[in-house]
Amino acid sequence: MFRPKSAPLRVAATACPHDCPSTCALEVDVLDERTIGRVRGARDNSYTAGVICAKVARYAERIHHPDRLTKPLVRTGAKGSGTFAPISWDDALDLVAEKFNEAEARYSSEAVWPYQYAGTMGLVMRDGIHRLRHAKKYSGFHSTICVNPAWTGFVAGTGLLAGPDPREMAKSDCVVIWGTNAVSTQVNVMTHATRARKERGAKIVAVDVYMNGTMEQADLAVLVRPGTDGALACAVMHCLFRDGKADRDFLAQHTDVPDELEQHLKSRGPEWASKITGCPVETIEEFARLVGNTPRTYFRLGYGFSRSRNGAPNMHAASCIAAVSGAWRYEGGGAFHNNGAIFHWDRSLIEGTDMIDPSIRMLDQSRIGAILCGDADALFNGPPVTAMLIQNTNPVSVAPDQTRVKQGFARDDLFVCVHEQFMTETAKAADLVLPATMFMEHDDIYQGGGQQHILLGPKLIEPPGECRSNHDVILGLAKRLGAQHRGFDMTPREIIDWTLQKSGWGTLEKLERERWIDCQPDFDTAHYTKGFAWPDRKFRFKPDWPTVPFRSPGLSGPVDDLPKLPDHWTVIEEADERHAFRLATSPSRSFLNSTFTETPGSLGREQRPTVMIHPDDAASLSIADGDKVILGNQRGEVRIHAKIFDGVRRGVLIAESIWPNHTYEDGRGINTLTGADPIAPYGGAAFHDNRVWIKPAA
Numbered sequence: 001m002f003r004p005k006s007a008p009l010r011v012a013a014t015a016c017p018h019d020c021p022s023t024c025a026l027e028v029d030v031l032d033e034r035t036i037g038r039v040r041g042a043r044d045n046s047y048t049a050g051v052i053c054a055k056v057a058r059y060a061e062r063i064h065h066p067d068r069l070t071k072p073l074v075r076t077g078a079k080g081s082g083t084f085a086p087i088s089w090d091d092a093l094d095l096v097a098e099k100f101n102e103a104e105a106r107y108s109s110e111a112v113w114p115y116q117y118a119g120t121m122g123l124v125m126r127d128g129i130h131r132l133r134h135a136k137k138y139s140g141f142h143s144t145i146c147v148n149p150a151w152t153g154f155v156a157g158t159g160l161l162a163g164p165d166p167r168e169m170a171k172s173d174c175v176v177i178w179g180t181n182a183v184s185t186q187v188n189v190m191t192h193a194t195r196a197r198k199e200r201g202a203k204i205v206a207v208d209v210y211m212n213g214t215m216e217q218a219d220l221a222v223l224v225r226p227g228t229d230g231a232l233a234c235a236v237m238h239c240l241f242r243d244g245k246a247d248r249d250f251l252a253q254h255t256d257v258p259d260e261l262e263q264h265l266k267s268r269g270p271e272w273a274s275k276i277t278g279c280p281v282e283t284i285e286e287f288a289r290l291v292g293n294t295p296r297t298y299f300r301l302g303y304g305f306s307r308s309r310n311g312a313p314n315m316h317a318a319s320c321i322a323a324v325s326g327a328w329r330y331e332g333g334g335a336f337h338n339n340g341a342i343f344h345w346d347r348s349l350i351e352g353t354d355m356i357d358p359s360i361r362m363l364d365q366s367r368i369g370a371i372l373c374g375d376a377d378a379l380f381n382g383p384p385v386t387a388m389l390i391q392n393t394n395p396v397s398v399a400p401d402q403t404r405v406k407q408g409f410a411r412d413d414l415f416v417c418v419h420e421q422f423m424t425e426t427a428k429a430a431d432l433v434l435p436a437t438m439f440m441e442h443d444d445i446y447q448g449g450g451q452q453h454i455l456l457g458p459k460l461i462e463p464p465g466e467c468r469s470n471h472d473v474i475l476g477l478a479k480r481l482g483a484q485h486r487g488f489d490m491t492p493r494e495i496i497d498w499t500l501q502k503s504g505w506g507t508l509e510k511l512e513r514e515r516w517i518d519c520q521p522d523f524d525t526a527h528y529t530k531g532f533a534w535p536d537r538k539f540r541f542k543p544d545w546p547t548v549p550f551r552s553p554g555l556s557g558p559v560d561d562l563p564k565l566p567d568h569w570t571v572i573e574e575a576d577e578r579h580a581f582r583l584a585t586s587p588s589r590s591f592l593n594s595t596f597t598e599t600p601g602s603l604g605r606e607q608r609p610t611v612m613i614h615p616d617d618a619a620s621l622s623i624a625d626g627d628k629v630i631l632g633n634q635r636g637e638v639r640i641h642a643k644i645f646d647g648v649r650r651g652v653l654i655a656e657s658i659w660p661n662h663t664y665e666d667g668r669g670i671n672t673l674t675g676a677d678p679i680a681p682y683g684g685a686a687f688h689d690n691r692v693w694i695k696p697a698a
């Protein structure tokens, strides 16, 4: 394994590329032209504030890992056997072009499906694949696996995906960290929240489905059953109205139907919510009292509680609390989920949006199993998918409905090219595997999701072996496929410079000098003091769901049944007689989706796949700590070890994820149990909304 040498050649600035809202500003010890040493958080970045997570601090073990892919490989054995032989880059790209052209000639251009996600969050390397698909009219990619329920739920109230400056958490008197295990998944939230606690005596409240690290550090931990956050939010708002803590002036001036909401919430008090959430009435009352008595309350709303069939209304309900209490008025108050709307990118060069043909079908990323298995509805009655290029994602491990995903990838008539850093489970299932650069080996730009900076990530070192960047692969294919666009003739630096200038953020030269751009809008804009982002300027308690603005090809799921006002929507996979438990697949501390499952540090900490179960549930099923158990539902079965843990509600199971499938007996990973049915109103995957049974393994 890699050992850092002593003195760095230089210290270089970059940004974390991983799928994490923190988007930390990094400082890297560059030891020589091919080697890095220590990685630290930039102290002078006002959001990162010198703090990063352990998995990125030890990045040298990932970037210099002996298992990095370094040569193009072509399959020589049976599909999925993992038997490959080296092939030259030219021959590899020729083969992809040949297979894509074959698919197009046999069916149509829509038989080719370029597939990507957020393995890197760099705009050039992540999104350049769209330019190729637009130029060639390949099947579209309806991105659904992560943000859809969360973003639509938040925008349903405010009208815009933006909120108070996340650094204001440090100026708050109460920080509510809802549905995100910040200690593990976005450490900077804790940096600012704990600063408020230390300097101002602020309280930290955490709302989650198990006693994770963030819940342990909170002053008040509100433990709920998965998918019941809407009920909790309703009860808190009920108490605010009941106890005279609703901000009547704010409600009258800035919200749509406050009287109707108050009336609606009369039947949704703490007793009602306690039965649904499993949370004691006293805890709900204490939470409401704290919010009611603390005008300067900052609601930091995460993604976790949106990964449910009722995720969008749950997010909306939680965001409504700040409008009832009037917290938006104050510095250190309001509700924040993501800052996507503040960056106003011109994406035309990176994505080739000027070539979009709206008649081309958009295939749902989360339904890759159904699509590859040929379900007519998933294919919109169009041609089968017979050729794919996959960058930045590992669907055989991370996509829901895993059994069908694997069936699809096993098809003999499907050609798959995977461009990857390691031999992931998707790469193993491919016909051709191309070695990819990591972030310090190419140029890119990044935007904060949970903060407000644009950051530069320049190339710092040479890649190992024959690794090429996503951009290089797209250019190589575009040339062979005859795809035309000016973006195919430019370097990443040229694309970055043009995109920055067109988007109103200055030049690459300036960004290079200054390392990042603070894009935070002023207080009045961020707090919507002159009105929310709807034509009537009112926050919407009563959203018109089908018109909530979201980049999507159309509505999906049971849109007509979405609750009209904040509520507990019973569309979730509720436990039943056969499946007595609700399972959430929450993120583990040391992995990030399936990334970092290859590094010794992360593997050593996580040890093995486990499922947490309440001691009383375990006793009733004769399950002891460490026993092997089987979890199952209509989608399949998974063998895993039990961990007895009293930090979950009875009837709830937590399997921290995402472990590679091969680490489970029988090779069936946790996503064997998760469903791919679309979520209303704009799709999504309900990773934490599964009914299952559990029994001891024989």
Ligand code: SF4
Residues within 6 Å of the ligand: 016, 017, 018, 020, 021, 022, 023, 024, 052, 053, 054, 056, 057, 185, 186, 187, 188, 592
């Ligand atoms: S906290 Fe998130 S953004 Fe920061 S270094 Fe870790 S993974 Fe990257």
